[in-house]
Amino acid sequence: MARWRLRRRSRSRWYAFLILLALAPVGIYYFYTEIRPTVIFGLREDYAHAIPFQEVPAGIDSLRAEACGECHQAIYEEWKTSIHAHAYTDPFFQAYWTKDQHVWVCLNCHAPLENQQPTLIQHIPDNRVEKAVQVENPRYDTAYQQEGVTCAACHVRNGKIMGPFDDSAAPHPTEYDPAFRTTAVCHRCHNVVSGPFQFYNVGPCGTYAEYEGEFFMKEKGFTCQHCHMPEISRPVADGGPIRQGRQHLWRGGHDPEMIKRAVAIQVQADPPDPEPGDTVTMTLTLINAGAGHKIPTGDPDRHFTVEFYVKDPSGQVVQEQTDTMGRWILWQPVILEVYDNRLLPLASRAYRFSYRIPEGRSDLVVDAQVRYHILTDGQHDMLRKNYGLRSNDPYRYTIYTRRFPLSNELAVALHAETGADSHRGCSVAEKSGHAEEAIS
Numbered sequence: 463m464a465r466w467r468l469r470r471r472s473r474s475r476w477y478a479f480l481i482l483l484a485l486a487p488v489g490i491y492y493f494y495t496e497i498r499p500t501v502i503f504g505l506r507e508d509y510a511h512a513i514p515f516q517e518v519p520a521g522i523d524s525l526r527a528e529a530c531g532e533c534h535q536a537i538y539e540e541w542k543t544s545i546h547a548h549a550y551t552d553p554f555f556q557a558y559w560t561k562d563q564h565v566w567v568c569l570n571c572h573a574p575l576e577n578q579q580p581t582l583i584q585h586i587p588d589n590r591v592e593k594a595v596q597v598e599n600p601r602y603d604t605a606y607q608q609e610g611v612t613c614a615a616c617h618v619r620n621g622k623i624m625g626p627f628d629d630s631a632a633p634h635p636t637e638y639d640p641a642f643r644t645t646a647v648c649h650r651c652h653n654v655v656s657g658p659f660q661f662y663n664v665g666p667c668g669t670y671a672e673y674e675g676e677f678f679m680k681e682k683g684f685t686c687q688h689c690h691m692p693e694i695s696r697p698v699a700d701g702g703p704i705r706q707g708r709q710h711l712w713r714g715g716h717d718p719e720m721i722k723r724a725v726a727i728q729v730q731a732d733p734p735d736p737e738p739g740d741t742v743t744m745t746l747t748l749i750n751a752g753a754g755h756k757i758p759t760g761d762p763d764r765h766f767t768v769e770f771y772v773k774d775p776s777g778q779v780v781q782e783q784t785d786t787m788g789r790w791i792l793w794q795p796v797i798l799e800v801y802d803n804r805l806l807p808l809a810s811r812a813y814r815f816s817y818r819i820p821e822g823r824s825d826l827v828v829d830a831q832v833r834y835h836i837l838t839d840g841q842h843d844m845l846r847k848n849y850g851l852r853s854n855d856p857y858r859y860t861i862y863t864r865r866f867p868l869s870n871e872l873a874v875a876l877h878a879e880t881g882a883d884s885h886r887g888c889s890v891a892e893k894s895g896h897a898e899e900a901i902s
């Protein structure tokens with residue numbers, strides 16, 4: 463009797479298990495279609511829609527950047543070299559966009575005018591990107607899409623050209639818009655927010671949130687333009703009066719020189735004049751001395767590595783250490799930011815590396831190196847293998863490298879280092895007292 467009951471109980475457990483197994487795919491399907499959004503960020507009213515269709519303002523022939531360039535040549539030439547001009551054609555964007563099955567919402571920042579988009583969004587049920595009701599856009603201009611964040615995306619509204627001046631004499635209608643002198647022009651696209659079932663501190667391209675209330679905004683009153691659109695005196699249009707304007711350059715992560723402007727680096731050693739047999743500790747301090755937001759910022763793939771290599775005279779690496787600064791996000795099954803060890807403006811972090819110099823050796827050196835990565839090597843391989851990334855655009859660069867002898871010559875090398883150019887901006891940083899915990 464007891465045995466029979468036991469068998470019956472185990473059989474009913476077995477049934478329960480089978481039912482669960484049968485239901486699992488339904489549950490997973492439901493989770494991925496109804497609960498977890500396919501798009502990695504939430505929608506906010508200002509970028510949920512394209513910038514409405516714009517007509518060509520009176521007095522000019524076309525909205526094309528090239529047409530503006532006929533009179534605003536210097537600005538056009540600068541814009542052409544900027545990532546904004548390539549926000550659609552950018553091979554990294556194209557590869558990731560293919561991975562995300564060409565979902566429409568990406569275009570609202572990467573080719574943001576309705577004139578540049580193949581479909582019109584009629585309705586977005588429950589703010590769910592993948593459920594949007596789309597129809598063909600009869601006024602779609604394929605060639606214009608290639609221009610990415612083009613002049614009109616920032617400047618053309620309702621048949622007028624919006625700008626920072628209230629006294630211009632232009633062949634086209636103009637309107638003074640104070641937003642050009644504030645961060646409001648950048649906010650829409652540079653402050654992606656997180657969505658349901660996503661646990662970030664800030665969204666994936668949430669640069670604005672890292673700037674708001676921090677040193678360069680609060681103490682210095684800098685806008686994004688101060689650092690990303692350098693000031694210049696020149697005619698605004700060819701042949702016009704000289705005015706104070708700004709270069710349309712927007713340099714960032716794709717420009718090693720810009721990265722170098724963001725960081726200050728100091729290296730120290732303890733003891734500074736080691737003998738064979740001593741354990742020497744090298745400390746490399748990385749300071750966010752020149753960026754108005756965290757470094758790295760923007761795309762969550764961006765990261766720095768701080769690397770130490772002990773090498774023998776033949777160049778053979780005998781010991782090495784690599785630390786990473788960035789954010790680490792778990793993408794599945796829910797989006798969860800596991801850590802974010804990026805540096806806020808003026809914050810610093812010390813990276814430590816210890817090495818015991820073998821007895822009798824004074825011919826070893828240590829190479830200290832800092833690199834910036836647009837993507838991880840793994841992501842880069844994945845995009846090449848599966849999503850058609852073909853370009854050979856650089857995706858990581860060395861922004862600092864120095865060699866130090868592991869001998870009593872070390873102090874001299876460190877001293878020479880103190881005078882080196884990499885120290886730009888330290889003085890501001892030292893005063894801040896924002897130093898963070900040390901990493902070893």
Ligand code: HEC
Pocket residue numbers: 522523524525526527529530531532533534613614617618623624625626627628629630631632633634636637638697698699702703705
């Ligand atoms: C035929 C020449 C010409 C063309 C084409 C042209 N502009 Fe202008 N634009 C001017 C002149 C001239 C001014 C006034 C310069 C001044 O007052 O110093 C001006 C002024 C401006 C200003 C400043 C407005 C303000 O009041 O702050 C902006 C912004 C601007 N243009 C953008 C554009 C854009 C964008 C395009 C293309 C869609 C364009 N322009 C096409 C000649 C031109």
Ligand code: HEC
Pocket residue numbers: 545546548549550552555570571572574611615616647648649650651652686687690691712713714715716717
């Ligand atoms: C219409 C959307 C939009 C607006 C408005 C906008 N940006 Fe961008 N910006 C982008 C996109 C999209 C990218 C990334 C393009 C890419 O890498 O494919 C970008 C990239 C950048 C970069 C990074 C360059 C690099 O090398 O990675 C900087 C810096 C930048 N923008 C600054 C600004 C500033 C400053 C403003 C305000 C004056 C601004 N942006 C306004 C969409 C915009």
Ligand code: HEC
Pocket residue numbers: 527530531534537538541542546611612613614615616617625626642643647687691698699706707708709710
């Ligand atoms: C991402 C937004 C953005 C894009 C794209 C953009 N501009 Fe501007 N533009 C600005 C901002 C911000 C200013 C205000 C700079 C200042 O404070 O003087 C400005 C200023 C200007 C001015 C006034 C002169 C000056 O330097 O201030 C002209 C003319 C102009 N832009 C033309 C263009 C043309 C032509 C293009 C395309 C080739 C273009 N802009 C693309 C944001 C943009």
Ligand code: HEC
Pocket residue numbers: 645648652669670673678684685686687688689690713714715716720721723724752753754755756757758759760761764
């Ligand atoms: C004090 C100067 C300063 C201010 C203010 C500033 N930035 Fe930057 N920004 C930098 C420097 C330097 C870099 C290069 C370091 C990096 O890419 O991590 C940079 C990088 C960037 C990048 C490139 C990220 C990438 O991975 O390619 C973007 C996007 C950006 N800034 C947007 C903004 C926006 C938007 C604002 C205003 C809210 C702003 N910045 C304010 C100095 C500044």
Ligand code: HEC
Pocket residue numbers: 501502509552554555556558559562565567568569570571572650651652653654667714715759760761764836
């Ligand atoms: C709200 C505006 C916005 C939307 C929507 C958006 N992006 Fe971006 N994207 C940006 C900005 C701003 C940057 C630049 C940040 C930086 O430089 O790190 C960027 C940068 C990128 C980059 C890095 C490009 C490079 O050269 O390294 C990729 C890839 C990218 N976006 C893909 C996408 C895809 C795919 C989608 C749609 C799923 C999308 N973006 C939607 C604003 C947006």
